[in-house]
Amino acid sequence: MTFYGRAIALLVDRPELAEVAAYPFGFDVAGAAHGAAVRLASGAPLEAVAGDGTGGTFFVCGGGPVLYASGDGAAGLVAASADEALEMAIGLPGWLGLLHLSPAGAEAGLPAAVTASEEAIRESQPDLDAQRAALRGALGLPVHSPAELFARLHAALLRTEPDHLLLDTAGGRARARLDPHPRTPLRETVLSPGLADLARLRDDTAQWTEVAGDKARRATVLRAAQFDRQEHDLPLLRRLLAAETADAGTSEELRLAAVLVALHGSAEDLPLLRAAHAAPQAVRWGLPEVPEQPGAVVEWARGLDGSYLGEDPAREPELTWIRLARRQGRTELARAALLRILDSAEEAATAEQADLLRVLSVELEALGDLGQAARAQSGHAALVDEPRDRGVACRRLAELQRRTGDLPAAWRTLRPVPEILDTDGSELRWRRLGLGRMVAAEHFELARAAAGAGLAPIALESLAVARELHAGMGKSAQRSLGMLAQETKWAVARLK
Template identity: 35%
Template structure:
């Protein structure tokens, strides 16, 4: 059910204009500067914006989340009506997200608005409150409502940048205390905590590896893949790069990013010596040529025995799994390419590893054979 206050603003341009100025809830600015989504997977709809580039989002059809243009986000209220209650009754709310703002601070902020650009602030507030049926709450009550909502941002309203999967920082500066509960910790709490920890983790392979495993265990495959990309970038030997790449491809496939999984497996094949690395761009080649002459580095032979060890089985298995996933997704070109490489891998790995794959090679082979001829 659509919030009645939002319906009214959309039907009444005069009220929408009043909400836009001076209360900075502008329906005409209902867009965000970058693609975002909720970590929970709930629906996210931009409904308004402000003159700073911030956006008000409707989450799951009810709650209102505000995201600023600098990577911060926070839950504002449990409905559009409640959000407007705060925005109209507390127009300086963005400056009141620290602990214990006093009535004098609120009064000074609003006096500044009256002096600078909204001398009729109080009259406009009364007009909009009356039209929307909003009660005349005290500033102290509104601040308490705002802070209570902000403290509930995590875990259900954790906002992510869709391209890099980085979490938006908490919008407020309120102190948080660990919740004490008798029951088990909710899965959503664990997810939010792990994602924020990943954002704060630097080039630490041990931490990245553990976070990736933890995220994969709770089904956060895209975030687990992000952790693994960082882990892979820190590997120095061909063997370690191949092993880390195989894990990354699995997580990318599980996240549904099949094209990325295919590219990662190409890097794995390069690491074990099956594919030649792509030549560097001309400008990079010139830079390399200008380096000081010296002895060439010793060849990396760490992955020479990949086909005689378990790594070969895992790499082959991931190619075969990608074949089946690509066919299910209608990516026939990717499926055929992965099957061609899987055929080569099956011919190279030890017999016991081929046998341990069970019927997976046959299923992948027949799935490709049933594809329409090109």
């Protein structure tokens, strides 16, 4: 164990103090092992520092705050440091029974709740107060009132997500929250900088170029403008729409910017709107052709506004805010939200969840979390029935598994894909089309990766299937995979 603070070090060095801290105060530095393997979603270091005797464990996260994981699957930050966690355990030995209280109601309910919890402890430990005073003195810990300790506990709990989301290592599911208190909605968190930017831009046109040129800030300002519409924003909206149109990357805010401009009903904006419709990303985000007549443009915009946008941020899909958080660089915020949705979708496990799981997989891959992306894709593949859809889903799952380094799992997933696709009633035409090229390419990639890892059976079997598929393709498709096929052949030859 790394020693986090003077008080913890004293407990480790002095068994007689450690015994009192363990019972009755539920902070046992000798019983720090947690029953189930856990990890932080962020990948930050996690070290068990004490157990509480009920199956719960106190973990120090990255050398800083302390997270408590209960024995029944919940977790949350409880202190800013290991010594503060010890102060809380000694000063509020019944703290787990107080989590339902909020600071707003604690003034009235906390004293009675603390008294009741400590009276229950005194039934077996009548000298509780003397033990507490002696332990605090020996460890050099300050005296804090129950109200102060509770306020610190509650503040820590609200800081748990996104940076300290705890996952079960097996399966990757997120632990439930330790307390029932509401959190700030994701939309408010990601919209806040956009609203601030929008207010500044309305007063200072000199900042327009800077914000328009920043993809994340531009998208956030457009979202803010969606929910805070003002007539005099048209010149700013034109600048933002022009920047969205010129951006080669895909962005769902292109449609939003076009609608916000078109709602002003200015005929001079028709060329700008038509340029937006002609942009490559317009097809993906459903920006239909702009009417020829200026008078019809407003109705066109109102239709899109009513169908896809609107002025109530609470009606926007959660994925809108997750994508915006990712583009703002708030990776852990986006990841935590995605994993909460993924856990719920897995629990439902209905056919209606199949598309959602596919989208979650794509979003998690965009965050760089290939393990969780594979988990979501596995759920998607299990819920699709049509042979073609299932084959496509399994091919992508195999790719994700390969990229995470789990080559045996990738081969188990990929091996039946040709047989699955052969049953889709298309007379094996898929083999000569783009899908055939994708399946063959994945077999080549897996064979090459397996050769590099010394997994000869997988490398040889995957290469054999890849060659069979490659031989049945058209000449153009064969040529497009020629270099990959040759490199894989050499890699497997070196293995043999």
